Amino acid sequence: NALDAMPDGGKLTVATSNERMEPGAGGNASGLLSGDKVVVSVTDTGPGMAADVVDKIFEPFYTTKALGRGTGLGLAIVEGIVRQSGGQIDVRSAPGRGTTFKIYLARSERARDALTGKNDQPEISGGTETILLVEDEPAVRELAVRTLRSRGYNVLEAPDGKAALALGKRFTTDIHLLLTDMSMPEMNGRELADRLVALRPGTKVAYMSGYMDNEILEQERSLRGRSFLQKPFMSNALLEAVREALDSPETVAGE
DSSP states (O other): OTTTTOTTOOOEEEEEEEEEEOTTOOGGGGGSOOEEEEEEEEEEOSOOOOHHHHHHTTSTTOOOSOTTSOOSOHHHHHHHHHHHTTOEEEEEEOTTSOEEEEEEEEOOOSOOOGGGTOOOSOOOOOOOOEEEEEOSOHHHHHHHHHHHHHTTOEEEEESSHHHHHHHHHHOOSOOOEEEEESOOSSSOHHHHHHHHHHHSTTOEEEEEESSOOHHHHHHHHHHHOOEEEESSOOHHHHHHHHHHHHHSSOOOOOO
């Protein structure tokens, strides 16, 4: 993002530091938790951003780049990784003054296991089932396909509902799971799921979306027993959601 902001050149500074965050610190960092932090900062000398842009910078699918130049997921994924790691991220920017992103991670004084190769995260099991993945954003689709195939799944991919139905009609063996985006042009994920399950009653369904609110999500769960994955998502969240959907009871066919 910093390089894109400086097409005619500029200065990019990456720095690390230790900082002590006091309660009630001012500025954009006022919401940061107090304590000893390890800080990673990235600063550019680009044109900077207006306040209304800064307020939306971590929203999924929000982008100021030209059509075809960005997905609007990059910074949302960064924020997700930071928060998943127990940290926080802060941005300082103003027109004509460049931009600085700072990542704050809690500093620990205890001995580390990182160099021993130990990992406290449980291994998420994969599988050999066939998954039909439907996603109209190429970057998201590619990441999901690569992640699932790395765990042994047989993945069929389609960019929209029409292509997905065509795959469903001509594929000769079982499709165990339909993993589909909810918001797509021409045919949304719910309509696709109903039509595919009618065609293949044994297929389970999992939805993914960056827009679904809790009320709609609860309605989907209560009425149809289908899983849901919030975008943007990390690889582990994707694998967990897929395994959960595949191991769930039989999916209720669409109305």
